[in-house]
Amino acid sequence: MAEFDDERIASLNQHRKTVMLDRFLTFTGLALAGASAFFPWYVFFNADKFGMNVAASSNSRELPNWPARNVFSVSPLAMVNKNEADKKPPAVDPLTTATVSDLGKERQGRAILEDQPFPGTSSFRLLHVSNGRALIEDPSGMYVVRVGSILPDQSRLATIEQRQGKWVIVTSKGETYQNN
Numbered sequence: 001m002a003e004f005d006d007e008r009i010a011s012l013n014q015h016r017k018t019v020m021l022d023r024f025l026t027f028t029g030l031a032l033a034g035a036s037a038f039f040p041w042y043v044f045f046n047a048d049k050f051g052m053n054v055a056a057s058s059n060s061r062e063l064p065n066w067p068a069r070n071v072f073s074v075s076p077l078a079m080v081n082k083n084e085a086d087k088k089p090p091a092v093d094p095l096t097t098a099t100v101s102d103l104g105k106e107r108q109g110r111a112i113l114e115d116q117p118f119p120g121t122s123s124f125r126l127l128h129v130s131n132g133r134a135l136i137e138d139p140s141g142m143y144v145v146r147v148g149s150i151l152p153d154q155s156r157l158a159t160i161e162q163r164q165g166k167w168v169i170v171t172s173k174g175e176t177y178q179n180n
Contacts, residue, residue, distance in 0.1 A: 124152045126177045129167040134160055136169075136177070145169075 043050045124138035133144050138152045149157050155171040162168070167179040 124177070126167065126169055126179045129160055129162075129169075129179065132160065134167070134169050 124136045126134060127137050127142070128135040133146045134157070136143050136145055136151070140152075143152075145151065145157050147157050147160060151157055151171055153171065153173070153175075155173040155175070158170045158172050160167065160169050163178075169177050171177075
């Protein structure tokens with residue numbers, strides 16, 4: 001045998017080792033693929049081994065056999081007054097503390113509308129106009145007024161107009177207030 005044959009035998013041995021390794025890896029891959037395809041079915045048919053354990057319970061609503069406890073209520077209505085004889089009825093206050101408005105009641109065939117009271121004479125300014133009503137402001141507050149309402153200067157609102165794209169209210173005294 002020549003030196004050439006030794007190299008050829010070594011090459012064949014190396015080739016056989018490579019083929020054996022390839023076959024081993026192929027078999028291992030097929031085995032893993034088969035196991036991964038089979039395992040979900042195994043889990044599906046054996047759910048009791050892999051599922052979550054749920055505590056056993058019944059569908060009844062029976063209470064446990066514990067001893068009864070005393071129930072206490074802290075509500076003042078639940079308290080019993082043991083001195084019923086000592087209790088006196090409260091005195092009724094004869095002072096009238098409120099009045100009832102006649103707003104909405106009809107008198108002589110027409111509804112009575114109350115005028116909005118204002119605290120006194122002062123200057124005011126127009127803030128906004130919408131739906132036939134105007135929002136005005138003076139130092140004491142803001143008010144919604146309409147045609148015929150009493151204004152803070154003790155005049156009445158005569159008209160609400162739009163002049164040159166701005167809203168203007170005209171009072172019964174002839175004064176005009178423009179929306180800024």
